[in-house]
Amino acid sequence: MTTKLKEVDVVIVGMGWTGGIMAKELSDAGLTVVGLERGAPRSDAGFSVPMIRDELRYAVRNELFMDVSRDTLTFRNRPAERALPMRKLGSFLPGEGVGGAGVHWNGQTYRLSPHDHALRSRVEERYGKSFIPQDMQLADWPMSYAELEPFYDKFEYMAGISGKAGNIAGRIQEGGNPFEGPRAREYPNPPLKPSLASEMFTETTKKLGYHPFPRPAANMSRPYTNPDGIKLGECQYCGFCENFGCEANAKASPHITVIPAALRNRNFSLKPHAWVTRVNLAPDGKRATGVSYTSVLTGEEFEQPANLVILCAYGLGNVHLMLLSGIGKPYDPVSDTGTVGKGYCYQVATVVQAFFDDRIFNPFMGAGSLGVVIDDFNGDNFDHGPVGYIGGASIYSASLGGRPINQRAVPPGTPRWGTEWKKATAHWYNRTLQMSVQGSNMASRYNYLDLDPTYRNAFGLPLMRMTYNFTDNDEKLSAHLTTVAHDIARAMGPTHLGPRTPRRAPYSIVPYQSTHNTGGAIAGHDPGKSALNRYLQSWDVPNVFVMGASAFPHNSGYNPTGAVGALTYWAADAIRTKYLKDPGPLLHT
Amino acid sequence: MAGVVGVGVAIPVAPATAEAAPKDKVQDGPAANASARCYQFFDLNEVAFIEAFVDHLIPADELSPSGTELGVTIYIDRQLAGAWGRGARMYLLGPWPAGTSQQGYQLPLAPADLYRSAIRAVEAHCEAVHGGSFDRLQPAQRQQIMLALSDGSLRLQQIPAQVFFDMAYANVMEGLFADPIYGGNKDKRGWRLVGFPGVMAAHAENIERFRGEPYLVEPLGIADLS
Known part of the structure; x- marks a missing residue:
């Protein structure tokens, strides 16, 4: 028995960053908007001290993340293998609940480089077509950096990003990232206070001729009131940031910014515990009529009719819902046809640790995005000719916390248990500097998403199947840039240096690496090669828009949320200024 | 000299932090007052095993x-008796073919079932090879078993040794370093071992004031501030 609800102008599936931004922008425009969120609501009182300072509950037992007992995905490295369920979270940690992953993110908020937006053209121009590996699906983004700039700016001011500009209107700024694309103005807040690790990384990378700059952070360096009148508190460097919610409202998150701002509009309503199982299509398959969802509190089923359906789940969830609903043609790697599920990318990430006998780092004083980064080896900021791969990485030192279940390293050769382990742990806990290499990842023909033929979720629907492996390009990138990071660490003069362990195939879904899953519903110029057009509108079902990193044609050497936020404001602007005037395809083919 | 920051010392050099917790409140939560060690999940044989297993990893010493x-x-007992032990937040539906190591955990067992089966299998191995239960082995024999469990070279009946070891090892570290409200980390000795100050964390000034300098305070847990 399905209850059919009253039709609304817009239904939004998922209430994280993208859903919250859309809810605000479209309810401001006077549309009736319903936001459906499969997880629980959040209240201001939810993340209070001391309860929130619980490493076991939040960082080990994953309380704020997706519950894989209800819905997960299956995984295999290559099409010839049998995919098996991800039975526990590991490699990545999608969020659940109002605010989504924006509740428990670190807050590292980058812009992609202009190079990223014109990737294929720039690579062909500088290195020639033959430089691109055969199975690499390299594409230009369907919008330029310059087009997105105002929307990056809007996201950064809404979220109160703390940072230092490197390029304001073409003028390079001392202390910022000289490689970044031009921005209209400075960040809304100054950088966070540096840790000892930040200072050491800055000093050493400068000596090596690189260009360190503070990591742009959604952790407030001072109290901040955003353009919507939302007040954010000052970061306390508590070291319980990523994996946790912030009790001080000092980390910009959807549930304290865009969602309450949207809820000021009476034409927006938020429904948590509403699990969307399908986007309903008209018989011709070319128009969405709304969505079906199940209340996970009561089991009741509802149909929510809507003129416009906006998918704002986590990127993997968007792709899953498109596949379940028959929006667009599923990608087939053998024939290289279809688009939905194509271009799934990840991050090629490694960590380098250095141990200093004579230093005290106080690792428990930290913030999710506290640290210093160099972009000298990102994008196309260096000559790729000699290294023979495409892409790059941000290389950074991180001071994000010293929570002792997960964040304690010992030098190589230390026994795993016993008195010697204990001595080493006691000594080195406070004397370890951590650096990371966050490598880009290019789309590759046999890395993709589709529906699993065997396993089902709690709603009886097929799980999504992920087929993914690191490529030769990834291995070359990781070998080179992990060595660069290792050399930086060595130049600091540590007592011990951790191992140099670049990523190699096969990719494993077990150890945590990154929650930057991108692609699967990529945006592009060509409806035969992409699921979405430049406004993140489905080529196939034009009253469906699909937000999130699922639209990225490749993954950069940056955290994706800045670009995800900018793309959402960009798409919301297109809906308001173009689509509403003339509902239908915004681009004709 | 190992840097035993915070072990056995309580020097409140950061008054703002120490003030928040009056001394008389600094004690373990009720959950940690289990000196009699009443177990909810483990039976007597399993208790002998798990105590020997844990104490091999974390022996009594000067630290x-x-x-x-x-x-x-x-x-560990409480975790296994509770929702986590029963497989909460795990996808446990079949089929359960063996996968590659990259595909991760593929057993049909919730953690509590894995422990029970694995302990039985390790004990069977100890009886067969060494003629005694795990807790009665010589330290060198126990070390040999632990190494063989940890690298997967020990062949157990039906249970992949390394899968069990990795889970149990992680649980031991949790029990040493999680907040004392969960029953381990008694008197915050895990936190004192490394110098982790606990849950009271307002470091906007400290990050500059103590940059490069030891920050030694009496660690505080959730129960101290509740």
Whole structure:
């Protein structure tokens, strides 16, 4: 028995960053908007001290993340293998609940480089077509950096990003990232206070001729009131940031910014515990009529009719819902046809640790995005000719916390248990500097998403199947840039240096690496090669828009949320200024 | 000299932090007062195993009491008796073919079932090879078993040794370093071992004031501030 609800102008599936931004922008425009969120609501009182300072509950037992007992995905490295369920979270940690992953993110908020937006053209121009590996699906983004700039700016001011500009209107700024694309103005807040690790990384990378700059952070360096009148508190460097919610409202998150701002509009309503199982299509398959969802509190089923359906789940969830609903043609790697599920990318990430006998780092004083980064080896900021791969990485030192279940390293050769382990742990806990290499990842023909033929979720629907492996390009990138990071660490003069362990195939879904899953519903110029057009509108079902990193044609050497936020404001602007005037395809083919 | 920051010392050099917790409140939460060690999940044979297992990883020495004395076995027992032990937030539906190591955990067992089966299998191995139960082995024999469990070279009946070891090892570390409300980390000795100050964390000034300098305070847990 399905209850059919009253039709609304817009239904939004998922209430994280993208859903919250859309809810605000479209309810401001006077549309009736319903936001459906499969997880629980959040209240201001939810993340209070001391309860929130619980490493076991939040960082080990994953309380704020997706519950894989209800819905997960299956995984295999290559099409010839049998995919098996991800039975526990590991490699990545999608969020659940109002605010989504924006509740428990670190807050590292980058812009992609202009190079990223014109990737294929720039690579062909500088290195020639033959430089691109055969199975690499390299594409230009369907919008330029310059087009997105105002929307990056809007996201950064809404979220109160703390940072230092490197390029304001073409003028390079001392202390910022000289490689970044031009921005209209400075960040809304100054950088966070540096840790000892930040200072050491800055000093050493400068000596090596690189260009360190503070990591742009959604952790407030001072109290901040955003353009919507939302007040954010000052970061306390508590070291319980990523994996946790912030009790001080000092980390910009959807549930304290865009969602309450949207809820000021009476034409927006938020429904948590509403699990969307399908986007309903008209018989011709070319128009969405709304969505079906199940209340996970009561089991009741509802149909929510809507003129416009906006998918704002986590990127993997968007792709899953498109596949379940028959929006667009599923990608087939053998024939290289279809688009939905194509271009799934990840991050090629490694960590380098250095141990200093004579230093005290106080690792428990930290913030999710506290640290210093160099972009000298990102994008196309260096000559790729000699290294023979495409892409790059941000290389950074991180001071994000010293929570002792997960964040304690010992030098190589230390026994795993016993008195010697204990001595080493006691000594080195406070004397370890951590650096990371966050490598880009290019789309590759046999890395993709589709529906699993065997396993089902709690709603009886097929799980999504992920087929993914690191490529030769990834291995070359990781070998080179992990060595660069290792050399930086060595130049600091540590007592011990951790191992140099670049990523190699096969990719494993077990150890945590990154929650930057991108692609699967990529945006592009060509409806035969992409699921979405430049406004993140489905080529196939034009009253469906699909937000999130699922639209990225490749993954950069940056955290994706800045670009995800900018793309959402960009798409919301297109809906308001173009689509509403003339509902239908915004681009004709 | 190992840097035993915070072990056995309580020097409140950061008054703002120390003030928040009056001294008389600094004690373990009720959950940690289990000196009699009443177990909810483990039976008597399993208790002998798990106490020996935990104390092999965390022996009593000049740095801390043994893992069992610190409540680590109680921590594990409670976890196994509770929702996590029964497989909460795990996808446990079949089929369950063996996968590659990259595909991760593929057993049909919730953690509590894995422990029970694995302990039985390790004990069977100890009886067969060494003629005695795990807790009665010589330290060198126990070390040999632990190494063989940890690298997967020990062949157990039906249970992949390394899968069990990795889970149990992680649980031991949790029991040593999680907040004392969960029954381990008694008297915050795990936190004292490394110098982790606990839950009271307002470091906007400290990050500059103590940059490069030791920050030594009496660690505070959730129960101290509740």
